[in-house]
Amino acid sequence: MATLLLFIAxxxxxxxxxxxxLRHGVAEANPLIRFALGLSSSPAPPLLAVKxxxxxxxxxxxxxxxxxxxxxxxxxxVVWNLLAIAI
Numbered sequence: 126m127a128t129l130l131l132f133i134a135x136x137x138x139x140x141x142x143x144x145x146x147l148r149h150g151v152a153e154a155n156p157l158i159r160f161a162l163g164l165s166s167s168p169a170p171p172l173l174a175v176k177x178x179x180x181x182x183x184x185x186x187x188x189x190x191x192x193x194x195x196x197x198x199x200x201x202x203v204v205w206n207l208l209a210i211a212i
Contacts, residue, residue, distance in 0.1 A: 135199040136176045142206035
């Protein structure tokens with residue numbers, strides 16, 4: 126359960142840092158997110174929808190070992206984003 130909660134927290138952090146990047150004119154690198162962003166005039170709804178779908182999939186799958194590895198990836202992404210924002 127802690128692994129899933131960490132995943133959800135990391136998704137929220139990634140979404141927030143992505144919104145900061147988009148506000149500063151940085152293009153989204155993820156093609157899935159970039160496609161979803163093109164469907165709306167505001168970036169928040171499609172970004173949050175994709176993140177919510179990812180959280181639902183993670184909750185439903187219960188593949189904790191895989192989710193732990195994904196958490197490492199998203200933790201690195203969030204740290205990278207925060208460092209880029211700070212610089």
